[in-house]
Amino acid sequence: MTKFNRRYSLLATLALATATSALTSACAPLLIGGAMASGALLYTDRRTSGAQLEDQAIEFKAGPRLKEALGERAHLNVTSYNRLVLITGEVASEADREAAEKTVAAIENVRTTVNESAVMGLSSLTARSNDALITSKVKAAFIDNGNIQANAIKVVTERSTVYLMGRVTDKEADKAAEIARTVSGVQKVVKVFELISDAELKALESKK
Known part of the structure; x- marks a missing residue:
């Protein structure tokens, strides 16, 4: 399977899972x-x-x-x-x-x-589905980048605004926001991170 096909398969799986969650909540x-x-x-x-x-x-x-x-x-x-x-x-x-x-x-x-x-008025199912797709694309972009520990970051999208959550360093927060802003459909990125120091991150990683 080519890299493009693998990425497309991953994106489709993420979109389906996230869209299902959005439409049933x-x-x-x-x-x-x-x-x-x-x-x-x-x-x-x-x-x-x-x-x-x-x-x-x-x-x-x-x-x-x-x-x-x-x-x-x-x-x-x-x-x-x-x-x-x-x-x-x-x-x-x-x-x-x-x-x-x-x-x-x-x-x-x-x-x-x-x-x-x-x-404001409640969002439509179409808008929520679009938000779910954007979330899946941002997650896929993190994975593609390779320099972001994707599983350490939660992505939430509401009305095309992407919110990023997690325990990250300043450098990681800036990098994640930079990547998210490049994803098509994203209008704004809001960092809701809990910032930790490099020393704290090193201590967390040493426990794995």
Whole structure:
């Protein structure tokens, strides 16, 4: 199989998996690298196993609680990395936006929240599918580059804006953002990283 065909196959697989998640989660959390992660993904994850479980629990609890608080007035995705929680999507009013943040912040083990939800009409299924495709293309670009530990970075796309999460160094953060900006369809890149020092990264890698 040629390099092009391998990359196309990878991109198609990522797009299908991410699109399926996006289309089946109205107010449910968007889970990236969740409970079905392989041993290889867990091995390269820079969170402790306990933090990974807490992140999954936060995302799992967020959907029903937001549904209860906001009903059909919102389409929200909640993504947690090392208990730093990103809220994206659309809400009907500023009051709903504040209610969404308060609801998520009250979930057990949430360390801090970054509320990127917007007061506007709910996005269409077509827009969400496009966001899923952009996410898959950004992930594939990280893998193609070879200088980015792709499994250490979560990619979330909302209305063509790409949010990057993970525990990375300054250099890694800048490189990942640079790569993401070159992907077709990306309008903006927002870094929601937890920055660590080179010494911290070396210590993490020595534990593998």
